Every structure is written in structure tokens, then in C-alpha cells.
Amino acid sequence: MIYFDNAATSWPKPPGVAEAMTHFIEAVGANPGRAAHRQAVESGRLVYGAREAVCELFHAPDPLRLVWCKNVTEALNLALRGLLRPGDHVVTSSMEHNSMMRPLRALERPERSSGGVEVTVVGCSPQGILGPAAVEAAIRPNTRLVALNHASNVVGTLLPVAEVGALCRERGLLLLVDAAQTGGAYPLDMQASQIDLLGFTGHKSLGGPMGTGGLIVGERVDETQLDPLIRGGTGSRSEHEVQPDFLPDMCESGTPNVVGLAGLEVGVRWVLERGVGAIRAHEVALTQALIEGLRSVPGVTVYGTLDPELQTATVSFNIDRMAPSEAGLRLDDEYGILCRVGLHCAPTAHKTLGTFPTGTVRFGLSAFNTAEEVQAAIAAVHQLAEGVI
Ligand SMILES: Cc1ncc(COP(=O)(O)O)c(C=O)c1O
Numbered sequence: 001m002i003y004f005d006n007a008a009t010s011w012p013k014p015p016g017v018a019e020a021m022t023h024f025i026e027a028v029g030a031n032p033g034r035a036a037h038r039q040a041v042e043s044g045r046l047v048y049g050a051r052e053a054v055c056e057l058f059h060a061p062d063p064l065r066l067v068w069c070k071n072v073t074e075a076l077n078l079a080l081r082g083l084l085r086p087g088d089h090v091v092t093s094s095m096e097h098n099s100m101m102r103p104l105r106a107l108e109r110p111e112r113s114s115g116g117v118e119v120t121v122v123g124c125s126p127q128g129i130l131g132p133a134a135v136e137a138a139i140r141p142n143t144r145l146v147a148l149n150h151a152s153n154v155v156g157t158l159l160p161v162a163e164v165g166a167l168c169r170e171r172g173l174l175l176l177v178d179a180a181q182t183g184g185a186y187p188l189d190m191q192a193s194q195i196d197l198l199g200f201t202g203h204k205s206l207g208g209p210m211g212t213g214g215l216i217v218g219e220r221v222d223e224t225q226l227d228p229l230i231r232g233g234t235g236s237r238s239e240h241e242v243q244p245d246f247l248p249d250m251c252e253s254g255t256p257n258v259v260g261l262a263g264l265e266v267g268v269r270w271v272l273e274r275g276v277g278a279i280r281a282h283e284v285a286l287t288q289a290l291i292e293g294l295r296s297v298p299g300v301t302v303y304g305t306l307d308p309e310l311q312t313a314t315v316s317f318n319i320d321r322m323a324p325s326e327a328g329l330r331l332d333d334e335y336g337i338l339c340r341v342g343l344h345c346a347p348t349a350h351k352t353l354g355t356f357p358t359g360t361v362r363f364g365l366s367a368f369n370t371a372e373e374v375q376a377a378i379a380a381v382h383q384l385a386e387g388v389i
Pocket of ligand 1: 007008071072073074097099100149151152153178180181201202213
């Protein structure tokens with residue numbers, strides 16, 4: 001079996017991830033921050049250790065400004081719904097995942113009490129490239145936030161977040177980045193890129209389990225202006241009926257997923273030990289071979305930049321006269337290659353690329369894939385393309 005669905009969820013996980021989760025269940029088990037006994041203290045230590053690991057990876061200065069969420073979707077909802085007010089304007093790109101687009105579209109609706117937010121979707125090129133000048137041209141007097149993914153989940157194209165970060169500082173705007181596709185796979189320094197809000201998900205290249213993710217809230221964001229998505233027990237300030245007003249507690253109501261965070265810390269430590277630069281170099285080499293190999297197959301169209309330096313290890317393609325769904329089924333059934341087909345929760349991105357409404361076949365590679373697997377997949381696509389009459 002060849003697992004090429006890492007852009008959705010990575011597999012396998014780094015060594016030690018499953019063991020850390022089992023250890024928590026078998027030997028720790030207690031609720032963090034809710035009691036003073038030794039098991040609760042150990043549970044709290046695990047949660048804090050995961051905070052530190054993620055902050056080290058993204059070069060975020062304060063682990064207590066990281067809010068745990070169950071995934072990046074929740075993190076983006078927290079940032080957008082928590083900060084935006086009627087009359088605010090947001091600039092986003094045409095390469096966004098629905099995790100960004102749908103909360104924004106909901107916030108636009110004037111009939112809702114939270115609605116009345118204005119949204120400009122800046123068009124990207126058919127390769128998914130975003131020009132910072134187009135972002136600048138979209139800024140209005142009421143613009144409050146620029147919200148972008150760091151890399152497309154369809155074709156891997158990297159967006160110029162550092163340039164846009166500099167622009168946002170100059171114009172007094174906040175920058176929200178969805179790092180779902182780059183966290184753990186591409187170097188990302190929150191401070192150097194001047195990112196104010198960073199959403200990440202644990203189950204992709206961070207090597208953690210599903211159910212983990214978060215939002216890092218930069219120092220320029222006034223947390224008193226950030227409305228939590230939910231309110232409830234935090235283990236802190238229990239004498240008050242009202243929600244605490246400090247991070248992270250104000251946005252972390254309810255018992256957290258400590259079993260998941262125990263695994264996430266090991267995944268992120270593995271990334272840190274191996275080095276994001278080394279992981280990136282491995283993935284660039286695989287991506288280069290994959291793009292070149294697929295492009296050499298008659299009847300195959302590869303989308304995106306076609307330049308591994310400008311994208312992540314996610315490659316989208318189509319075989320002439322074969323629906324992506326059929327290609328995906330046959331790759332699984334006949335070759336044991338697991339991938340994802342269709343629109344990948346990003347219809348606007350496919351409109352940008354010219355692949356809407358049928359979508360593409362997507363190979364999402366990870367640090368665990370090999371050059372041999374890439375060659376086997378190219379050979380499989382070759383056979384499928386040859387067989388089309
Ligand atoms: C760019 C991007 N944003 C958001 C998401 C949503 O991630 P999650 O399901 O972990 O919230 C994904 C995952 O597919 C993604 O690739």
C-alpha cells in the first residue's frame with residue numbers, strides 16, 4: 001500500500017505518538033488544571049509541554065497565547081467569529097479551504113446579529129499564485145483583517161504570507177494564517193513573518209492525532225476583543241460565574257483532549273528533532289520527481305506551479321477522459337495507492353485552477369514517503385492513462 005493522502009491526514013505517525021497516547025490513558029488519566037493531585041499535575045504538565053513544542057516550532061513567544069482547539073477549522077472560526085464585527089472588512093484569497101471561506105460567508109449575512117462583515121476574495125493566478133499587490137489594492141478604510149492559507153490544500157502553492165505580513169503591519173491590519181498544509185512541512189516563523197493569528201491542525205504534518213489543533217494569538221491582538229466560541233468551566237477563577245478574561249483559559253472551556261495533546265507533543269518533537277528544513281528538502285526532492293514523472297505521461301495534466309520550490313508536497317493532476325473519481329478508485333483497487341479526488345473542500349480554488357466542478361486527483365506526500373513509492377505511483381498513472389480509449 002502507498003499512502004498518498006497526507007494532505008488530508010498524515011499516516012503513519014512518527015514513532016512514539018501512539019505510545020504517548022496509550023501512556024496517558026493507562027498511567028495518567030486525570031483532568032488537567034482541575035485538581036492538585038499528582039495525576040492532575042502530570043496531566044497539566046503534558047498539556048503545557050505540547051504548548052511549548054508547538055510554540056517552539058512556529059517561533060511563537062508565549063505558550064499561554066496558544067488556544068487549543070479540536071482542529072484548524074475551529075481555530076479559524078474562533079479567530080474570525082471572535083474578532084470581526086459588523087462593518088469590518090476582510091481580505092482573503094481565492095485559494096482558501098472552506099474552513100476559511102464558509103465562516104467568512106456566514107459572517108457576511110446581514111440578517112445575522114454577527115453578520116454584516118464585508119469580504120473581498122482576491123483572485124489568484126491559474127497556478128494558485130497570489131500577488132501581494134492585489135492584496136494591497138483590496139484594502140479599504142474599514143479593512144481589519146487579511147486571512148490567508150499558507151499553502152493551498154489542492155495544489156500546494158505557497159502564498160506570500162511574509163510579504164503580506166509586512167504589508168499588514170504597515171497598514172495597521174491583522175494577519176490570520178491557516179497553516180494546515182505547512183505546519184511541520186515548511187519552515188514557518190510567526191514573528192519573522194509578522195503573523196498575528198496562526199491556525200494549525202495537529203493531524204497532518206505535525207504528526208499528531210485527529211482532534212488536536214489550535215490558534216496562536218499574537219501580541220498585537222487585544223484578547224479582550226476576542227469573543228470565545230464557547231464558555232464554561234476552565235478550572236480557573238471558579239468563584240466567578242463569568243468567563244475568565246485572560247488567555248488561554250478564556251477560550252479553552254471544557255476538558256481538553258489531553259490524550260491527543262500527549263501524542264501531538266511527540267509528533268511535534270519528532271519534527272523539531274528531524275528539522276523542518278530536512279523534512280522540506282526530502283519533500284521537495286519527492287515533489288520534483290513526482291511532477292516530472294507525471295508530466296512525462298501522455299494524457300496527464302498536472303496543475304499548479306510545477307515548481308517544487310514554490311509549493312508543498314501536494315500535487316494535483318487529471319488523466320484525460322477519466323473522471324478523478326474513477327482514477328482514485330482504480331489507483332486504490334488495482335495499485336494500492338490511496339489518494340483523494342474531487343474538490344478537496346476548496347471549490348473556489350478549483351474555479352481558480354480551472355478544474356471546477358469535477359476537481360482533480362490529489363497525491364499528498366509526507367516525510368515518510370519514498371522515492372520508490374513516487375516511481376511506483378508514476379508507473380501506475382502511466383498504465384491508467386495508456387488504458388484510456
Ligand atoms: C488549508 C486547509 N485549511 C483547513 C483545513 C481543515 O483542517 P481540519 O479538518 O483539521 O480542521 C485543511 C484540511 O484539509 C486544509 O488543508
